[in-house]
Amino acid sequence: MERKQFIRSIAIVSLVPALLLAACKETGKKAAEAGKQQTFTCPMHPQIVQNKPGTCPICGMDLVPFDKNNKDVALTLDNSQIALANITTVTIGAGNLAGFKQLNGRLVTDPEKTTVISSRVPGRVETLYVRETGVRVSKGQPLYRIYSEQLASLQQEYLLAVAQVKQFPDDARFAQIEKGARQKLQLYDQSDAAIQQLLQSQKVNPYVTYPATQSGMVSELSVTEGQYVSEGGAVMRLEGYNQLWVEADIYPGEAEAVRPGQTVKVLVAGWEQEPQQMTIQFINPALQSGSQLMQIRGTIPNPDNRWQPGLQANILLPVKSKNDVLTLPVDAVIRDGKGTHVWIEKTKGKFEPRIVTTGMENFDAVEIADGLEAGDKVVVTGAYLLYSEYILKKGADPLASASGHHH
Template identity: 30%
Template sequence: MARRYLNKTFLPLLASALLITPAAYADDFSMFEDAPSIQLSGELIQKLGVKPAKTEYRESVKTLKLPGIVQVDETSSFSVNSKFGGWIEKLYIDYKGRNVKKGERVAEIYSPEAVAAQEEYLAFLKHSANVSPSSGGAYGKVFSEDAKRLTESARQRLRYWDITEKQIQEIEKTGRVKKTVTLYSPASGYVTAKNVSEGMKTEPGMELFSAVSLANLWIIADVYEDELKYIRVGSKAKVTLSGVPNVVYELTADYIYPEVSQRTRTLKVRFLVNNSSGLLKPAMYTEILAKFPAGRVLAVPSDAVIDDGRRKIVFVSLGEGRFEPREILAGAQNEGFTEVRQGLSEGETVARGANFLLDSEAQLKGISPVKGF
């Protein structure tokens, strides 16, 4: 009786369930289907020039393009001063902007003080020559040493006034006082300020000229706050000039200013550049290209990534000539590689070299990229 009930009731229900299940739950089984992909023969892969590339971690380099302006190196500025009062008899630097070389004559000054100091030196020099240790009895040696000491003191006074050894030797040789003292430039550069003219009276410590050397210059760059983490004192960079396209200068960051501009939200970084060529001029605009280590990132060759304007797509090799189009979240591009932030795992193989042909084939077959993130 029970067996007859089982055959009439349960077995028909089981049969109905088996017949209904595939149709009713077909969508639930679609997740087990193969991912959409295109199939290429080995011959076609070779003919199209499709090459494999591994997704791998590599050292990333952050490239910054910074606007910069050339400025004088303030540590290379210098001035020509008179350490004694007098009148300018002759002026050799007669206009602002003139280039001057180290050791070049800049002015001749008549100074009663300098004349008196020369006369004093010559008198002590003559006295020292006339006093010998053997003369003067028991005090001869003392008198001789005192004379030498006074002579050296007078000589040192001339040196303190920037009278050169050559000028002093000329005074010794001729035995005559020079009416004017010649002043020389202590360094090479160009004159930024001319404060005197011929016939003008000078005072001790008065600045006659100021000048600056252009052998080394500063380039001041503006760096945004979020980019500052890449820059350190000692960082290297290169700079190009729009007017001189084939010349590249090597730079070194030697100072980071401590204040952020409230208007531009940038920080100034100072780069030191050697200007031995003389092509760089103060106030020139430049573009600085700086590269800094940015850590290890997952990356693929940039020619393996297709950018259709809306998304970034790669073709992942599934083996046996099958390629899956996959959308990735890409980062920065550096030195021929593109950072992969999401969508690929280390060790996966992607196609490079004929990606646009693969993309065209996928579109013809109606295959859309799989979203990898």
């Protein structure tokens, strides 16, 4: 009996290595199959990884395949891909960087472009050719027609003076009276052509039509048809918008950094990509009522009247500068919740992400405080396309790969 049990034990022991070998082969086979299995990720959220097609649980985008075994940190593109993505590079070097302080401002109507149309004669407004605000008028365009008994009296006086001069051509006194009567008509905005027409017709005309003295927008109407107006009474106001004021608020402690004649940049809300150059023309020495703020002012052109008074505008005021620092265009630096990086072209068509630390920044450029050296070839356009392409091909955030290659 003991002999049979001994033989059974020997048999089991001899089978164990074979069983272990078979198990190892099966495990290796499964691992190889798992390695060959296709993996999918979300282009926008690379942390989403699964081994079958589907949609991203965060944003709903279709998952895309990627090779999770590709550990190469670099991204290689051919010439056609580089051209299609508009990828350009620049060799970084030391230079100067000016910082800016942003001042809150607004666009305001330029008073020099504002005209008040007033009646040159007392009378009744017979016809308004422009009856609402917001209407654009051109110089010389008829604006209103007025009936004036006083004008009719002055015309009659002038006709009598002319008749006296004809009857007594050598009388200097009558000539002086005729000259004075003509000047009165001219002061009432009667043109030489209108006076000549009066002489030819020998009939007074109590109606006079007033044209626009400049082009602009009707911003205010002060009368209605049938209303009587006095001499010099306002009829309407025209505002020209082809040039606008820019006013900005500034604290007294900051005023020493500003001076008349200084050139600054102006960013109009909605047109931030089209900064305007402005010269500071005036600094109000008095504080605004009810505040501790001063005002600075300048003018900018307004082509095609595309901006309206009241629009927000920011002034970028230079406040400090740094010399001998590495700088890049702002668009070359990619920022997300995990950090900041740029793309380096190591060799022709081979790009790598590089983590950087930024410093002072202005509207155009940013200081690279750490992560780059003078002479590095940095991508300045197309960086975001490289970022997306990296996620698509490798299924990982470039920052995760670049963290092991930070210099």
